[in-house]
Amino acid sequence: MKKALCLILAALMLFAVTGCNNNTASEGTVKLGMPSGGSVTPQEIIDGFVAEYGNKYNIEIDDTPWGEFQTKLNLGIASGTAPALYLMDSGYVADAGYAGANEDLKPLIDRDLNVDDFVSAIFSGTDANGHIWGVPHAMNAAVIFYNKDLFDKKGIEYPKADWTFDDMIEKAKALTYDEDGDGEKDFYGLQWEKNISVGWLPLMLSYGLEPVSADFTKAQIDTPEVKKAWDTLIEWGEGGLEITPRRDFAGLYPDWWQEKVAMQIQQVSFINTLEQNAPDLNYDVQVIPAGPGGDQNCVYVPNMWAIYGRSDQTSKDAAWDFIKYYYSEESQDICAKYNKGGFPIRKSVYEKMGETKPANIKGIIQGIDDRGHTLCEGPGWSEWRTIIDKAFKDYVSLTPTKPREQILTETQNDVQTVLDEANAKKVQ
Template sequence: MKAWREKSVLALVPLIALSLSACGGNETSGKTGQEGKSAGTSAPKEVTLKIGLPGAYDITKKEIIDGFQAKYPHIKLKIDESPWSDFSQKITAQVAAGNPPDVWFQENAVILGYGKRGAAENLAPYIKRDLKQDDYNKGLFAAQTADGSVWGVPHGLNPATLVYNKKLFADNGIPAPTNNWTYQDMLDAAKKLTKDTNGDGKTDFYGFNVASSITVGWFPWSKIYGGGILDETKTKAIVTDPKTIQGLDKWVSVVKEGISPTEDILKAGGGEAQMFGSGKIAMLFSQYSNQLIYAKNYPDLDYDAAPMPKGMDGKRVVPLVTNSWVVYSRASQEVKDAAWQFLQYYLSDEAQETLAKSGNALPVKKSAEAKLDPTTRPQNKKAYADGVAEAGTTTDENPSWQEWRLAAQPIFTEIYQQRKTPEQGAKEIQEKIQAVLDKNK
C-alpha cells in the first residue's frame, strides 16, 4: 500500500509564508467532546469539518467516516480525497497558504514537522482530558516530542515482526521461532535453512533476507548490541558508537556469509516478496501491512509471524511506522473541537474494530486487538500487537527525520553492498546526520 512505502515519503518542503505560533491545547476552554451545544439551546450547533483523506477510501475505511457522520449529524463533513502522492504534494502549499483541511493524516515524521512549524494543534491536553490512556498501546504517542507535546494520533500502526515459512521449518526439522528467540538464535536457524539442494554450488533456499532499508533493515540491526542511530533526545547521532558499528557489522555479515540473497539475486528472483512467497526465503522482517500483499499474490503460502527477536543485549526492539492524524492549529476553536470529536470517534471501539478487521493496519486501542482475524495468515497477528506493547518504537522520528534519513540511506546502501566497511560508513553517516540535526535545532 503506497501510504506505507518508505520511498513514498516526500521530503518536507519548508512551509513558506507560515508565521504560525503553536496554539496547543491551551485554547481548549470549550466543551470539547460535548457535541458542540450552543449557549441557551439543547440543539447541537452545526459546524462544518473538512477532512483530508490521502489515498481516499482505499486507506481510510468509508465505514468509519459514515459511522461518524451518522453519530454526529450536526458536524457537516467535506471530504478532501486524492491519491496519496497528489495529496502529499498539495498539502504543503495548502498549509503555507493557510487553507488546509481541518484534520488530515500523513506520515508521522511529516506531522512532527508541522508541529515544529506551528501548523499542528497540540493534542496532549485533549488526550489527558478525554481519553483513558491505559486503553491504548504506546503507539498512541508516536507523535509525541521530548517536551510532551503530541502533534497527532495514529491513523494506524504498521509494526515490524519476524515472519517465517512454516513448511521450510517443518521440512528441515527445525522448531518454529519462539518468544525467547535472540538474533543469534535466528541466525543459527537461518544457516541450517540455507540450502544448495542439487550440489551445483548455487543456493536454492535462503534462511533469511536482510533488508537494506531503514524499518526492517539497518535501524533494528543497529540496536542489537545496545547502540542505535540517535540518542534519546533525538538531537545527537550515535552512529559511531562501537555498539552501533558492531550491530551494522552483524547486519552486513548475513549477506557476506550467503545466508541472505544479494541484491542481484533478489532482483533475478523477482524481489523479496516473490522469493518469500515462492518459498525461496525462509524468514524475514516484515511490516504488518505486507500481509495483504501475501494474501493477494501468494494465497497458498503457509507462513506465520513471531515476535522480533531479542538483541544480543537481551532487549527487544520493534520498529513502528505510523501515519498520524493532525488537527490544523489555526482553525477556529469550534472546528478544532469538531476535529477532536472525529478523532475520539476514530479511536473508539467501533472505529478501531473496523480498522482491525480491514488488515490495513494494527489498531491502537487494545480492545480492538481481539478483532484481528486469526483465520487468515499470519495467524499469530498477536505477535505484532504484543511487540508494540513491549518494545514498539518509531525509527527515531523527529521533525528532520526525512532529511537526515535521506542523507544517510545512500551510505547505508554502500555498507550493505560491501563497498564500505561499517566503520567507514558509520563515520560518514554520523557527520551527515549530525549536520542535519544541528541545522534544524
Template structure:
C-alpha cells in the same frame, strides 16, 4: 476557572446545541472536511463510520477527501501554503514533526483534558511518541505498527524446520537462515536464501542496534552514536549475514527480484504490521509472523504508525475535535481497525477484535511487541536525510567496498551535520 474547565463547558454547550430539540432541521450545518489516504477497498468502511457519526450529530456534515498515499503529503503541503487545509487530516508519523514546525497542526492538550471519556491510558505510549513536541500533543494515532519477523511456513515445512518461537535469539535466526539457503537447481548458484530485509531504515534502530545496546542517535537527536563499540559490534553481526554467511541476497539480487519474500525466494524477512495484508492474506504461500529475535542486550523492535490531527487554521475547532475524539475513541478504533483487522490498533481495547479478525495467524505478537517497541528515530524532519545516508553506507558495507568501521564513521560525520542543521 481553568482553561481546561472553560473548554469542557464550551464543548458541552456545543453538544447540547447539536442535540437540543429546539434546533430545527433547517439550521445551518457545520461542514467538516476530513482527508484520508485509504486504499479504495477501505473507503467504504470510512463512509460507514462517517454515516454513523452524522446520524449521531445531524448538524455536522462530513465531506470525505481521499488521496493516494504517494500524493497526500504534497497535497497537504500545497493546501497549507494556500490556507485551505481540511479541518481534520491524516498525519504519518514521519511527517508529524515537520507539520508541527510548519504550524499546520492545532495543539490538542486542552481538548483532551476537557474530554474525560477520551481514554488516553488505553493508547500505547510508544504510538504517541512522534506527535509530541515540548509537552504538547498535536495529533493522535490510529495505529502503531511494530516490525516483526515474517516467515514462509511452506519453506520451513519443506526443510523440516520448526517455526520461529517467542524465545528465538540471533543465533537461532542465523542457524535457520543457513538451513534455508539453497541452490535449488544445482547450477552452483544460490537461488533461495534464508533471510532478507534485515538492514533498512525501519530496522536500524531496532532490532539491529538496540539488540546490542546501541542507538542510531541520542534521545535528544543531537548526536549520531553509530561509532560506539556496541554499534560496531551490531553492524558487524548483521552485515556478516551478507558478506560472510551468504544467507541473504545481495543488493543487486534484491533489486533484480524486486521483493524476495513476496516472490518466495527467501524464508524470513522483517516487515511492519502494514505488510500483513500482502503477505498473510493475499500471498502465494502460507506465511505467518513471530517476535523479532533477541540480541545480546535484549529483545527490541521498531514501531512506526499513522494518526490524525486538526488543522491549526480550522474555523470549526470544537466540531473537528468532536469528530476526532469519536473517530479515535475506544469504540471508533474498534470499529475502524479492530474488527476489520487493518493496520495495528493504537488502542489496547481494540486488540481482541483485531486478533479475532486474523484468526489462524499469530498476530498477537504485534500487540506484545508494542510493549518493547521503540519508535523509529530520528523523529525530527531530519529523518529522510538520515535514512538516505544510512542506506547508502549500508549498501557499500554489504558490497565490501567499505569496512564496517569506515561506513559507520561516514554515517556519523554526515548525520551529525544534518542533526546540527535541524537543531540550530
C-alpha cells in the same frame, strides 16, 4: 454566428485555464483529509462519521491519493488552506508540530480519552517537551515473516518470541541449501532490507543504540555498536554466512512468497500483499529477535492523525470528533477487520480477537506494547534519515564508494549538522 462561435471558444479556453481545483473548503465547510480514502481508512468508518456528524458539521472529505496528498498537504499548510484533519507521514509530524502547523493534542486526550483503553503507541507522537503532535492511525510493525512449510521440510522449530539473533542465524543457516546438487543454492534462510523501518533501524536497536540521542541533539552513528550492527548484515550476505539471497539486500518480496526464502523481515501490512499474491501460503509472523546484547525491539510506523493548528475552532472540533469516532470500539473493530496499514490501537480489539491469519498477531501486539519503538521521528528527521539511508546502502554494498570507517565518520558529521540546524529552528 462565426463571432458567437469564436466567443464561445475563447470562453471555454479561459474556463479550462481557470478551472483549477480549489483547495479551500467553502465557508462553513469542514474539510477532513483522508488520503487514499477507503483504501487506507476503512470506508465504513468515513461513511459512519459523515452519517453521525453530518447534521452538526458540513463535512467535505479530501481523499486524494497518498503520495499526492502529502505534497498537497505541504502546500495547504504553507498557504493556510490545509484540511482541519489530516493523516500525516509519521516522519513529518514532529517538524510540523514544532513549526506550529499541528495542534497539540495533549489537552484533548487528557480531557476526552481514557488512555488505559489504548496500547502505549497512542503516545508515539509525543515530543521531548510532552506535546502530542499527532495520534496513530495504526501500528505497522516490523516483524519476521516465516514460511512454516520450509521450516517443517527441514524439521526446524518455529521461531519463538524470546528468540535471539544467534537462533535466527542458526535457523537461517539450516534453511539455506542446494537441493538439486547443481552447486547453486536453491533455498535461503533469511532476507533483510536496507531501509529504515525494516533495515538499519531494527538492526541498530538490536545492538542497543539509537541513531540519535533521545533528546535529538547528538548523532550516534560513528560508534562501535553501529559498526557491529552494520557489519552483521555484510556477514549475513557475502561476508561469510551467505544465508541471504540478495547480494544488495534489496527486497524482491516474490522470493519470499514463491517459497525460496524461509524468513523475511517486513512490516505487518505485508499481510495484505500476501492475501492478494499468495493466499494459500502457510506462514506466521514473529517479533524481531533479541540482538547480541539482549536488546529486543519492535519498530513500528505510526502514520498520524493530526489537526491543523491554524483551522477555526469549529473545524478543530470536527477533526477531534473524527479522531474520537475513529478510536471508538466500533470503529477500531472495523479497522481490525480490514487491517488497513497496520494494527488498531484500542486494546479491546485484541481482547476479543479469535483465531487470526497469521496466527501470532496477538504476540506482535504484545511485542509492540512491551518494547515498541517508533522511527525516532524528531527535528530534522526526514533529512538525517535520508543521510543514514544512503550511508547504510553504501556501507553494506559489495564495493562501497569509500572505506567503511569513513562512511561512518562522514555520516556522523552530516547527521550532527542536520540536528544542530533543526534544533536551532525548533519552536519550543
